Amino acid sequence: MADTNQEFGTIIGADANFKGELSFDSAAKLLGKFEGTINAKGRVYIADGSQCKATVKAKEISVEGHIDGNVEAADRVEIKNKGAITGDITAARMIMAEGASIDGHCRIGVNGHTPPSSSSPRSSSFSEPKPTSSVAPPQPVKK
Amino acid sequence: MAKPKATTTPRREIRCYLCGHVFDVSSMTMSVPCPRCNKALKVEDVHVKTYVPVNDLQTCGKITVAKNGRVVARVIRAGEGIDCEGTLEGAIEADDRVILNGKSTWKGKTLVTSALVIEDGAKLHGHVKVPWERPIPPPTPTTPPSSSSTRAARSTTEVKPTKDESTPSHVESPSMP
Numbered sequence A: 001m002a003d004t005n006q007e008f009g010t011i012i013g014a015d016a017n018f019k020g021e022l023s024f025d026s027a028a029k030l031l032g033k034f035e036g037t038i039n040a041k042g043r044v045y046i047a048d049g050s051q052c053k054a055t056v057k058a059k060e061i062s063v064e065g066h067i068d069g070n071v072e073a074a075d076r077v078e079i080k081n082k083g084a085i086t087g088d089i090t091a092a093r094m095i096m097a098e099g100a101s102i103d104g105h106c107r108i109g110v111n112g113h114t115p116p117s118s119s120s121p122r123s124s125s126f127s128e129p130k131p132t133s134s135v136a137p138p139q140p141v142k143k
Numbered sequence B: 001m002a003k004p005k006a007t008t009t010p011r012r013e014i015r016c017y018l019c020g021h022v023f024d025v026s027s028m029t030m031s032v033p034c035p036r037c038n039k040a041l042k043v044e045d046v047h048v049k050t051y052v053p054v055n056d057l058q059t060c061g062k063i064t065v066a067k068n069g070r071v072v073a074r075v076i077r078a079g080e081g082i083d084c085e086g087t088l089e090g091a092i093e094a095d096d097r098v099i100l101n102g103k104s105t106w107k108g109k110t111l112v113t114s115a116l117v118i119e120d121g122a123k124l125h126g127h128v129k130v131p132w133e134r135p136i137p138p139p140t141p142t143t144p145p146s147s148s149s150t151r152a153a154r155s156t157t158e159v160k161p162t163k164d165e166s167t168p169s170h171v172e173s174p175s176m177p
Helices: none
Strands: A010-012 A017-024 A028-030 A033-040 A043-046 A051-063 A066-068 A071-079 A084-086 A089-096 A101-108 B011-015 B022-026 B031-033 B040-042 B045-048 B051-053 B056-059 B063-065 B070-078 B082-084 B087-100 B105-118 B123-130 B156-158
Touching: A010 A017, A028 A033, A033 A043, A071 A084, B045 B056, B045 B070, B063 B070
Parallel strands: A010 A028, A017 A033, A028 A043, A033 A051, A043 A051, A051 A066, A051 A071, A066 A084, A071 A089, A084 A101, A089 A101, B045 B063, B045 B156, B051 B070, B056 B070, B063 B082, B070 B087, B082 B087, B087 B105, B105 B123
Antiparallel strands: A089 B105, A101 B123, B011 B022, B031 B040
16 A cells, blocks of 8 residues: 555644544545544545544545544445554445454445444345245145 | 384364363364363364354364355354354354455354454454453363473364254354244
8 A cells, every 4th residue: 555645635743633523535644643523535544653532434444553433434444453443333345454453343345335324233235044945835725 | 022102192272162271182183071161172173165054153173164154153163263255143252363255244243353354345244352362261270281282184074054052141142044
């Protein structure tokens, strides 16, 4: 993954301490501390060593630092080996490396898109096992 | 006259998935009673290639679920991890790495393991706690210290749907057919 700063239109530096709501259309990189809410239409990158105590909603979320809050990605969540998420994760796709840590409810790949956060806990895409019966239904008796 | 050669069977260290007791067994062992809780333990690796609805699927070895394999259980316990290309339904406890491949699916109440690898395309639904370590039981004075073990090729089985009633009450009921 190219982590060059030119890729990110918004960068919160390593010495920054941000509290509040952050919204943007392109990509953002978090190096410092953030507390609040992140709403993005593009990509969010939580760098190694950064602390994010927030609800994060974006199209694509990459995590190498620590997120304490719910994460919702329209496309995918990628957790690197140093990444950690404490909170619920909702995404269409997720990639998790060995060594990463999660503590929360995961809802990944259900219906192939991101369901609303207040949806019911039952999934529709996970089909219940149907009974397999080799017994044919009773036929009407012909007279 | 030549002396008969002393054969040394390779040993492996296993942990009882019911009481947590650690002890040594031969690498050829397929099942063994736990010296502490006296419950029968499956030691061999498990390969699942078809639909397997069971109450409990538990082994001290590794569970491998093939592409067309599907396990529906209240609890799935593996001492040496899980490699899944198919479908798993039920609570998962693994002492080693769990790998969910790109076309795999897991649905259950909890997934707790020491390490988890999720490939792109895998589907998950449930509470995940990683890393996790099985609680170590308090030492008993009669238990000898476990020695280091060597690993060797072990026997494996392909599981058939069976009934096992030794499930603790905290695990969920599966969506049985």
